Amino acid sequence: MTKTELYRRYSLFLCSVLINAFSIAVITKALLGTSPISSVPYVLSLFSPLSMGQYTIIMNFLFILLEILLMGKKSAFEKRYELLMQIPVTLCFGAFIDVSMNCLWWLTPTYYLAQITTLLVGCFILALGISLEVKANVAMVTGEYLVQVIAKFTRKEFGFVKVCFDATLVLISCTFSICFLSSIEGVREGTVIAALIVGPITHFLNPYWRILDKWLTAPTPRRDTIQNEKYPIVITISREYGSGGRLLGQMLSKELGIKFYDKELIELAAKESRLPQQYIAENEQKVSTNYLLHIILQDYEAPIEKSLSSADALFVAQSRIIREIAAKETCIIIGRCADYILKDHPASSIIKVFCYTDLDDACRRCTDIYHSDPDRVRSEIIKTNRARISHYQHYTNEKWGEPHNYDLMVNTGSMPLQTACHLIAQLYKEKANIRQ
Template identity: 50%
Template sequence: MLNKYLFRRYLLFAITLFVNAMGIAYITKAALGTSPITSVTYVASMFTPLTMGQWTIVLNLLFVLLELPFMTRRQVREDLRIYLSQVVITFFFGLCIDLCMYIIRDLNPVDYISQMANLLIGCLILALGIALKVKADVAMMAGEYFVRVLSKHFRKDFGYMKLGFDWSLVAIAVILSFCFMGGLYGVREGTVIAALLVGPIVHFVSPWYRFIDAWITAPKVPTVQTDTNSIPTPHTVITIAREFGSGGHLLGEMLAKRLGIRLYDKEFIHLAAEKSGIDEAYIRRNEQSIPSFWLKCILTDGNESSRQQSLSPDDVLFLAESNIIREQASKEPCIIVGRCADYILQNAPSLIKVFCYSDRESAYQRCTTEYSVPADKARAEIAHVNRNRIAHYEYYTGEKWGDPHRYDLMLNTGSIGLQTACDLVEEYYRKKTTDKA
């Protein structure tokens, strides 16, 4: 029997199909080229009697049939519900596309600015729909499922397989356009813009949908967990998130000496290398940054399950460090600098979350005098490192880095100095450990 939470997920998924269709309709009506996934169906509709929605049904049913040769009988049995649901989804989505095209039939922007505005509106609507679809997490559209089948069969990265699939459709659309219409139609700069924008937008809007969780998720029954995510953390742990140049590491060193507890910062590099098998030099270069952030968003469309199909070295590193953080916090009182530790240990009962920040001039002075950053490069380095830390934190946690609501102590070390900051954290630590005792 379909419980109410599963029903709500299906209902939400159906809504997302309409929202996605409206986004595609806006992008298409902008007349700057349609999105990559609908490029073939749009071009085909231009020289045949069938509509874009009808061609969407035809093409997606073809994908459903093509999946079978690449699936084992066991895979078909295990995924039978999702496999069969593609047929229903395909017909509904095709109808939604034609309905949305009809609803905005009078929208025909003439000048380029209006066309670009409609394109961007369409990208935003499509991104909102995709983010909702990810939240529903109950079914897959035929194109996406086809790529998943191929990536499993050929043991290739889902993200890159999806990227290749999308642009293969664009290539086919271009060929059809030249063969049947004698020129390039339906594929333009808007196709590229949609491909580049939608994924990152999905990533940034997804956290705003968390209010839906309670509506689509059944209350959890408390159970005894045995995995690393639930390692008990009975000790008082201090986590220090910090802006570059605020002296967060120095504060950690001072606290470690005063409190007689261990500091974990650079030590994570060696521990993470052992646990993940990743070279230490790679970790030093890429730790706490997202060097391919934009590409990751494009490859996954913000889809968490897609990202988990094949973890990148950055993801493996993050998971390894997360496990190390939980393990060390379960063993002893300690201080952990950076590495999203405040988020990873957020359910620990005795956690002190500190965020260090500083005014620009104080950060500049500390970087040039204590960190040996050249004066002419210090300001750019501060901005660069902070951007990386923001991207890293928000990519892996979905939370806002530096949000005062997430921390126990927000310390402006440029104003109060490290000594006073250390006094404040020490006082709070001793109070917390005394109350606990």
């Protein structure tokens, strides 16, 4: 990453932090509850001279100290720049919460409809800030970083630790509220409403920030030459169930003498995500069903993508592995959104293939080769393809099987797999010759 790109990304991150701080002020002004991580500072500010922003700074500094204690001297020293980066972010975030609260002194909705409207506006602004923070992709806010440290220290899943962390903050704020205010403040229906809608709005906004890609990525001289020298050629094969994509990949592997990755990725992903191999094998193409649990207690200033369910953690782990493999060796990768994950791979170093066929041919292949139950094979194919469509769209926001996303669309029902193998091999050899 160049200095220019780094500067631009941190500038975008700072803007997102300020937007998030403003949105928290708007949501708080709705008087329907605030976020779990903001609930403690908010409650403390109600019965003491310090402001919500000041308590936010104090609490986050305590979080940083706790991070250092849990990480130990060696790890804390290695991560010192990440830890130090949290200090100015915390100061800016806390200060701008107070600035925003003061600027919104006039915002005092009295009717419930006005409060709901204010809450919804705040949620949209919050989603805007979160999506920009995700786009910047350079730092984590203090609360999220602490959860990451605790998860590593306890060897528990990030999502589980996140829920426990948020629940603890809510309990602390409720305790302070009951003891000093004789009622529960800061945690109401607005907390749940915001958590339910901020995530979907954020995911809706994320694709639109692709317009910032060219601005964020500063051009470097002779980029194509550098990339061609750095990256080996990778063949990705996406496939409909029963189209023979896996068999085609194995044929290519033998003909070209390059590695083939399919189920091998499961073992690697298990090590990366610390999830059981059996879970990965059963769930790697399913959209997360417990994602809602984690965003219900999601703190507003953190990127939604940081609070990972098991399914999301699996996708992140496989994405990292696929990028690492693609950067090191020439290979064939089957499925797993590899064509999208490697979208920034140089065009001269990747061949994207999509295999499809008609339903009757898929049924025949599944019955003859995979020994599927003839009575259930048709419904199994339809169900599996629907799962792959949902999985791909959920994580890429793009249409699975869209011809414009691939270099070669192969109808395995109209040509033998061996013929398709020769076609792809020829394309591979042509790319290899061009690079020489």
